[in-house]
Amino acid sequence: MTSSERAPWLWLALLPAGVAAVAVYWMTMPSGPDAVPQRAASVAAANRSVTLADTGLGGSVSALPSLAGVDVPAGPETDAHGNLRLTRALRTYFDYFLSARLDAGGAGALDQLVYDDIRRRVPQPAAGQAWQLWQRYVAYLAEIQPQAANKPLADAGEGTLNATQVGQLRALQATRNAARHRLLPEVATIWFGDEQAYDGAMLARLEIAAQPGLDEAERQRRLAALDAALPEPLRATREASARPQAIGDTIAGMQAAGRSAQDIGAALAQVYGPEVAQRYQQQAQAEQAWQQRYDDYAARRAQIESFPGLSEQDRRQQLEALRKQAFSNPSEALQAAAVDKAMAARRQTR
Structure with a gap:
């Protein structure tokens, strides 16, 4: 040999x-373990005719195989007036259920599961507010799913995006952000503010990398200046990625x-x-x-x-x-x- x-x-x-x-x-x-949010199908209130009894889950969250042994995140909470508290933890709570959408036996059964769990946690009016927020979150995810398929891919040879492709990513980000503020106006900043700021910073890096006519020294200087301007949480996130x-x-x-x-x-x-x-x-x-x-x-x-x-x-x-x-x-x-x-x-x- x-x-x-x-x-x-x-x-x-x-x-x-x-x-x-x-x-x-x-x-x-x-x-x-780290529960990863999954893309959801569009759910309408009429689809709730399918119940957990039909799936054999009996209304128990722990009965879902993909959630076995995973603690349920902090769920809906009420404020001093009985209304729903709008927190980042709510999105984590909803993502927890979305991660098991295949085990739930269909969109209607998952819908029912969330509805029942919300009612066990908080009374009205917070329960109704959380339920409506869940429906709009699922509708948002269904709307942005096709957009992800149009994301430009890096050149196979160079592994980079050109200026046109970066512009397409910028347009996709703008469309996604608009959907957030249209469908989830009261939680758009709470749920997605850090993510939106991070995505914007990464797009700025891609724009610098794709800008023609820059020598390497100037490119690195601009990237360093961009990193220095990042808030500490975003800088830590970028370093982790x-x-x-x-x-x-x-x-x-x-x-x-x-x-x-x-x-x-x-x-x-x-x-x-x-x-x-x-x-x-x-x-x-x-x-x-x-x-x-x-x-x-x-x-x-x-x-x-x-x-x-x-x-x-x-x-x-x-x-x-x-x-x-x-x-x-x-x-x-x-x-x-x-x-x-x-x-x-x-x-x-x-």
């Missing part, structure tokens, strides 16, 4: 970037320099904390074990490829049987086949 076939983390380098990114995301993801890329760059740079997994783990622990370092070490150990199995497999594969007298069909059948024997996990077998193909292509270009 050649030295190039023994390069550590080689399969990650040869597979598509999205596959490699999973490993970095795994190292940076939070260790605890950039963290996976920074970790990936650190790992790639140290690997290119020939540093060991122990050195990389120590550097990650110093900069990003022990949890990231531990996850990297686990990933590195799993990759080392896979690489050892691939090395053994590649040695036997080379013997089959060089064995004289085999027909092309027999050789192909023996190689497939060897791969299945060495990698019983189908995903690992596909991974090995991808590395085989990339190695063959590299040998042909030499």
